[in-house]
Amino acid sequence: MKHTKIAHLLQSGVANTTVNVKGWVRTKRGSKGVAFIQLNDGSTIHDIQIVVNLDTLGEDCVKNAHTGACLSVTGTLIASQGSGQSVEVQATEVVVLGEANPEQYPMQPKAHSMEFLRENAHFRPRTKTFSTVLRLRHGLAFAIHKFFHDKGFYYLHSPIITGSDAEGAGEMFRVTTLDAQNPPLNEHKAVDYSQDFFGKATNLTVSGQLEGEIGAMAMGDIYTFGPTFRAENSNTARHLAEFWMIEPEMAFYELEDNMALAQEFIQYVIRFALENYPDDLKFLDERLAKEESQKKAEERSEMGLIEKLRFVVDNDFKKLSYSEAIKVLLSSNHHKKGKFQYNEIKWGMDLQSEHERYLVEKEFKQPVILFNYPKNIKSFYMKQNENEEVGKETVRAMDILFPGIGEMIGGSQREESYEKLLKVVTDKKMPLESLWWYLDLRKFGTAPHSGFGLGFERLIMFVTGMANIRDVIPFPRYPRSAEF
Numbered sequence: 507m508k509h510t511k512i513a514h515l516l517q518s519g520v521a522n523t524t525v526n527v528k529g530w531v532r533t534k535r536g537s538k539g540v541a542f543i544q545l546n547d548g549s550t551i552h553d554i555q556i557v558v559n560l561d562t563l564g565e566d567c568v569k570n571a572h573t574g575a576c577l578s579v580t581g582t583l584i585a586s587q588g589s590g591q592s593v594e595v596q597a598t599e600v601v602v603l604g605e606a607n608p609e610q611y612p613m614q615p616k617a618h619s620m621e622f623l624r625e626n627a628h629f630r631p632r633t634k635t636f637s638t639v640l641r642l643r644h645g646l647a648f649a650i651h652k653f654f655h656d657k658g659f660y661y662l663h664s665p666i667i668t669g670s671d672a673e674g675a676g677e678m679f680r681v682t683t684l685d686a687q688n689p690p691l692n693e694h695k696a697v698d699y700s701q702d703f704f705g706k707a708t709n710l711t712v713s714g715q716l717e718g719e720i721g722a723m724a725m726g727d728i729y730t731f732g733p734t735f736r737a738e739n740s741n742t743a744r745h746l747a748e749f750w751m752i753e754p755e756m757a758f759y760e761l762e763d764n765m766a767l768a769q770e771f772i773q774y775v776i777r778f779a780l781e782n783y784p785d786d787l788k789f790l791d792e793r794l795a796k797e798e799s800q801k802k803a804e805e806r807s808e809m810g811l812i813e814k815l816r817f818v819v820d821n822d823f824k825k826l827s828y829s830e831a832i833k834v835l836l837s838s839n840h841h842k843k844g845k846f847q848y849n850e851i852k853w854g855m856d857l858q859s860e861h862e863r864y865l866v867e868k869e870f871k872q873p874v875i876l877f878n879y880p881k882n883i884k885s886f887y888m889k890q891n892e893n894e895e896v897g898k899e900t901v902r903a904m905d906i907l908f909p910g911i912g913e914m915i916g917g918s919q920r921e922e923s924y925e926k927l928l929k930v931v932t933d934k935k936m937p938l939e940s941l942w943w944y945l946d947l948r949k950f951g952t953a954p955h956s957g958f959g960l961g962f963e964r965l966i967m968f969v970t971g972m973a974n975i976r977d978v979i980p981f982p983r984y985p986r987s988a989e990f
């Protein structure tokens with residue numbers, strides 16, 4: 507008999523039919539002559555209750571049905587007599603497909619710490635919290651594709667191995683097949699990458715943007731959605747060495763269009779989660795409320811998870827130029843009382859995450875789009891502003907900051923002038939030999955265009971309320987960790 511997914515059984519409400527379910531045991535408890543098993547197959551946050559009559563089926567049939575064991579259960583789907591579930595399965599046959607020896611299985615029917623679960627990432631999707639996060643991760647990915655597809659954007663597959671450093675920050679993982687012990691050297695005694703697999707030095711991409719621009723300059727509107735890699739040694743709750751990024755790139759968009767699209771995009775995918783994953787979000791909402799209740803009053807978030815998501819969906823983001831943000835920070839009591847760790851606030855500085863968090867969490871209490879940043883702290887490809895405030899050189903950049911997360915999106919209008927871009931590339935001593943094609947886009951058929959990058963895991967953190975980015979990706983990669 508073909509098995510039916512638990513999500514389907516719980517929705518069907520059809521009673522007195524014979525069904526087969528397969529899944530993993532969450533808990534088993536017994537009373538006189540009956541065993542009650544909570545079984546889950548990942549299709550929903552909810553378990554299905556299996557009722558086993560031990561007098562008819564024998565004590566032995568559930569002897570090995572410990573937490574974590576995999577079962578195939580055939581039985582009758584009946585209206586439940588107990589509270590807490592509408593239907594349950596009255597078992598006629600229980601087969602243990604895979605045992606889980608309770609003396610050895612690391613997962614027990616109790617709350618485990620996040621650190622413990624990371625060390626047991628091969629089993630953590632079996633917990634309620636992680637299966638919920640994984641379902642939402644899937645749902646958000648689907649919503650992202652749907653949003654762009656419905657708008658006429660094309661999904662462009664940018665390469666994972668590249669010869670260029672899109673962000674120019676030098677935080678790349680090298681890709682090579684040269685012998686690490688004994689690499690060929692050139693006449694300057696440096697590694698001779700011309701003898702490497704690709705005939706040049708290559709690395710894992712930090713961003714698909716530059717190739718995305720090739721797509722936009724032919725297809726109009728495109729987006730990339732793939733893994734990106736950064737070898738920055740930041741051991742924080744918001745950084746991964748391997749994370750997924752969504753990078754739309756649009757021909758004929760100015761910065762204002764870019765900001766409007768980014769807001770519409772985020773609101774769309776969050777609304778999709780609210781509409782399609784209510785049970786998972788309810789579970790996460792309660793989970794977060796419990797966590798918050800253990801914090802000091804002044805550190806507690808004022809809104810619950812679902813309330814926060816609704817707020818973001820229903821309200822415009824606050825827009826503010828970088829220069830205005832500096833003024834807000836300078837006139838804040840927080841600054842005047844010397845409360846920022848980095849309290850020397852001045853125009854031209856790169857905002858620290860404490861400053862960003864102050865703006866979104868204390869000052870505006872909502873998502874904030876900061877734009878027109880000083881050119882010296884931003885990437886080479888950003889469009890230079892022409893109507894600058896006197897003495898202030900800015901580029902048409904935008905960052906979107908979220909409460910509890912910090913930077914969720916980074917983007918800009920791109921410099922479309924060949925001469926201006928060439929000057930920046932030359933001034934910054936960037937390698938022309940790996941950027942020639944990027945400059946060519948400005949030489950032949952150039953056009954105003956813009957785009958942005960959304961960090962997928964940071965979005966999932968916001969939607970799920972999970973505090974650590976390592977807990978929203980199935981197999982996190984961070985310094986000193988690449989198990990699983």
Ligand code: 4AD
Nearest residue numbers: 713715745746749753914915916917957958959961
């Ligand atoms: O601001 P970033 O570096 O922008 C770019 O890469 C541009 N090429 C995007 C574009 O315009 N097409 O990165 C974009 C976003 C950040 O806002 C952040 O959400 C996320 O990517 N991000 C990270 N997420 C997890 N771990 C890291 N180490 C991240 N670095 C950036």
Ligand code: MG
Nearest residue numbers: 905913915916
């Ligand atoms: Mg950025």
